[in-house]
Amino acid sequence: MSPDGMNFDQAAASWDQEPRRVRLAQEVAQAIAQAVPLSPAMDVLDFGCGTGLLSLNLQPQVGRVTGADTSSGMLQALEAKVAAQGLGNVATLLLDGQGQAALPGPYDLIVSNMTLHHVEDVPGLLTRLAAALKPGGWLALADLDPDEGQFHPDPTGVFHNGFERAWLGRQMRAVGLEGIQERTAASMRKPARDGAPRDFSIFLLTGQRGAPRGA
Ligand SMILES: C[S@@+](CC[C@H](N)C(=O)[O-])C[C@H]1O[C@@H](n2cnc3c(N)ncnc32)[C@H](O)[C@@H]1O
Known part of the structure; x- marks a missing residue:
């Protein structure tokens, strides 16, 4: 069971x-x-890599990807795919129960897809993500635009009903990220909680960790 109440282990x-x-x-x-x-x-x-859907899409274009998640079941699913495909540049990292410990690194790029809304303390997470970036390293966050609580059929473990891009951009700037850019990455059509089909939009916000003064 994941700490936020959603059973990601079972869903894996x-x-x-x-x-x-x-x-x-x-x-x-x-x-x-x-x-x-x-x-x-x-x-x-x-x-918050889950089964590594994003990790494995990025893997051919970069040197190495570490998929980090609080769900051991999700990471086992990713490890099975890595073994089946014989990939040598994908690793997994089991995060502590609350996902609040310092992250290893430093990394050239940290990505995250559809995990932020499951994290209660987003400014705290952004502080840890920024600290795990190399100077000049990139953060790329994809998540729901405001969804009025309609995306998830069960709100258990959902701390945010999407995000205002401007708010999240300000939080990224506050932890030292620069050159914040936003775009619409995708749209997902699915039944909303009220039962009607709805198009949910998903943003991508990117920024770069500032170089240290004097560098
Ligand atoms: C909606 S899934 C998205 C998975 C994957 N990124 C994808 O696009 O398919 C959210 C993932 O975040 C993980 N998660 C939830 N809370 C977390 C936390 N506090 N820290 C890290 N990962 C977390 C869950 O275990 C789950 O794998």
């Missing part, structure tokens, strides 16, 4: 069977490739 086995999730990860990876100059020299962290 069938996570990739939902085509809209697979498509979303592809679209977010494309948006990241447009916003960030990806290179084979890059060491990348995927925070």
Whole structure:
């Protein structure tokens, strides 16, 4: 059971069977490739990687990807795919129960897709993510635009009903990230909590850790 009440361990086995999730990860990876100059020299962290849908889309374009998650079941699903595909540049990292310990690194790029709304203390998380970046390193966050609580059929473990891009951009600036840019990465059509089909939009916000003074 994940600490936020959602059973991501149990969801892991069938996570990739939902085509809209697979498509979303592809679209977010494309948006990241447009916003960030990806290179084979890059060491990348995927925070809240789940089964690694985003990690594995990025993996051919960068040097190494570490998928980090609080759910051991999700990481086992990713490890099975890595073994089946014989990938040598993808690792996993089990985060502590609250996902609040300092992160290793430093990384050239930290990405995250659809995890932020499951994290209660977003400014605290951004502080830890920024600290785990190299000077000049990139942060790329994809999540829901405000959804009025309609995206999740069960709100257990959901701390934010999407995010205002301007608010999140200000939080990124507050932890020392510069050149904040936003774009719409994807749209996902699915039944809303009220039962009606709805298009949910997903943003990508990017920024770079400022170089230390005198560098
Ligand atoms: C909606 S899933 C998204 C998974 C993946 N990024 C994707 O696009 O398919 C959210 C993931 O965040 C993880 N998670 C939830 N709370 C977390 C936290 N506090 N720290 C790190 N990961 C967390 C869950 O275990 C789950 O794998």
